[in-house]
Amino acid sequence: MRVVVAHNRYREAQPSGENTIVDVEITQLAAAGVEVLPFLRSSDEIPSMSKAAKALLPISPIWAPKAQHDLDRLITEHRPDVLHLHNPYPLLSPWVVRTAHRRGVPVVQTVHNYRQVCSSGLYFRDGVICQDCRGRTLGVPAVVHRCYRDSRAQSALMATTLAVHRPTWRSVDRFVALTSAVADHLRDYGIPDERIVVKPNAIPDPGPPVPVGEGFLFLGRLSPEKGLGLLLEAWRRHPDGALGPLRIAGDGELRPLVEAAAAERSDVTFLGPLDRAGVRAALEASAVVLATSTWHDVLPTVIIEALAAGRPVLGTALGGIPYLVGADAPREPAGTGPAFRASIPGLPVGMVTGEAGWVVPPDPAALAAALPPAAAGAAALAPAARLRYERTFHPDVVTKQLIDVYASLSRPPR
Incomplete structure (x- = not known):
């Protein structure tokens, strides 16, 4: 089985559990015999980009043309069975879902946050839980409150991105919900049960535990x-x-x-x-x-x-x-x-x-x-x-679950 794993890595200056989980998952899949084709971008690339590339950054969350070109070439060359998407922002864009589907490749997405609805992805603002954008066609409250990077302009762009890509998200073939709470979030967003699988992350086994300490x-x-x-x-x-x-x-x-x-x-x-x-x-x-x-x-x-x-x-x-x-x-x-x-x-x-x-x-x-x-x-x-x-949560259990998700979607052998 051949799988493209697509992920926009968060800045290394802000340690990300999501980056770590993606790296671990790639290692676990490879150990299980899956051929993994990493399709990775990093937000750390942004400062070194050319002026022309930086000029396109404002539209990247909606449509990242270079990422689509590179992904299309990767799919054409390697003909993967599945594309597995994690974080698409800002350098990949949810448009990678459309690019994969155009080539007949089914898409799995692991949902690590609430960014189908919430511009910050957290459902959290000014120290309290906030869900003001739930159920709205356009997340105007996110713009008013500068929820994305404390910028009205960038919040407006992200709110627009979420509105534009609502049909894109709803076309994803299978969502991996990390917990039952994320599954609830996806149902509330309009995703049917049959396209949601609850599968948590795994971490490597540290070995037998020692007796509990104190405190x-x-x-x-x-x-x-x-x-x-x-x-x-x-x-x-x-x-x-x-x-x-x-x-x-x-x-x-x-x-x-x-x-x-x-x-x-x-x-x-x-x-x-x-x-x-x-x-x-x-x-x-x-x-x-x-x-x-x-x-x-x-x-x-x-x-x-x-x-x-x-x-x-x-x-x-x-x-x-x-x-x-x-x-x-x-x-x-x-x-x-x-x-x-x-x-x-x-x-x-x-x-x-x-x-x-x-x-x-x-x-x-x-x-x-x-x-x-x-x-x-x-x-x-x-x-x-x-x-x-x-x-x-053991890798042997969780990796098998993920491979089963891929197998349920992958095309017949060529």
């Missing part, structure tokens, strides 16, 4: 939507040292907030940005991993890393987090969040136990109440966390 670990981008303010407010509702250590690792605009918290309390430690060995050590030292996002986080890779290390997760009941910990329930209309299961007797109101962790409403009081029972229950839930990784 809690927050690992990720230090930005408002990741819920650091929520976490620290909840943490301060407990006496210093009552919950064991809170380790915070990562970097970003809220780094001063974390450094101030570490200076204020002896039970908060700021680890800074970590390499892979540092991440592994931090996971092993902790008992529970925190995923306190205040937006509909699609698929926080840190949760899969936690499960692979045999660490249960305490998270907010938003986006893909309930799915990842096995606590997702039947949902209300897309975007309104999960309908909670009845709380387990003895747990705080609103705290739901899943296969591999717990979820709570994104509220400081709810999170504060959930911290002690999570600490107490970590060791008991650790084996189930590792088992959920092995059954749902």
Whole structure:
């Protein structure tokens, strides 16, 4: 089987989990015997472009002529069975779907965010969840609020792109929804069930886990939507040292907030940005991993890393987090969040136990109440966390699912 993997890489100066996942997925597919033809562009190419190429950048999200020419040549030369698209912006454009279809190549797209509808892709603005552009033909609110790169002009371009390419997206042969929440988003957008497959990302197996450590670990981008303010407010509702250590690792605009918290309390430690060995050590030292996002986080890779290390997760009941910990329930209309299961007797109101962790409403009081029972229950839930990784997020499982998606679409042998 021959597959074109198309992805516009995000700038390396802004570390992207999506870039990492695409790289890992290409490696996993090749190891499984799939012939992968990478069709990659990088936003880091933009500064070195010629003046003529830069002059075309404003229209690139709608139609990137050079990318279409190059893709058409690649398809003509190699005759792939499937094109698998990840991020098309800004140098590929969703037009690659039309280019592939013109040559008779079916298209799979992995949906990593909400950019079919939302210009920023996050459903998050000014510190709160925002879905003002849902259901609109043109995302005027995105323009008014400068949702794309804090620019009205660029927001207008992106809103126009989303309007122009609504038929393009609806022509995609199969969507890979990373979680059940993303599947809900696609249904709300008008994609029929038979063209949606729920398939999460995978990460390499780090090996058998060690016994749980102590305390809690927050690992990720230090930005408002990741819920650091929520976490620290909840943490301060407990006496210093009552919950064991809170380790915070990562970097970003809220780094001063974390450094101030570490200076204020002896039970908060700021680890800074970590390499892979540092991440592994931090996971092993902790008992529970925190995923306190205040937006509909699609698929926080840190949760899969936690499960692979045999660490249960305490998270907010938003986006893909309930799915990842096995606590997702039947949902209300897309975007309104999960309908909670009845709380387990003895747990705080609103705290739901899943296969591999717990979820709570994104509220400081709810999170504060959930911290002690999570600490107490970590060791008991650790084996189930590792088992959920092995059954749902292991590369052997996930890569087979993806190859099955390709096989369901690929043309008969030539």
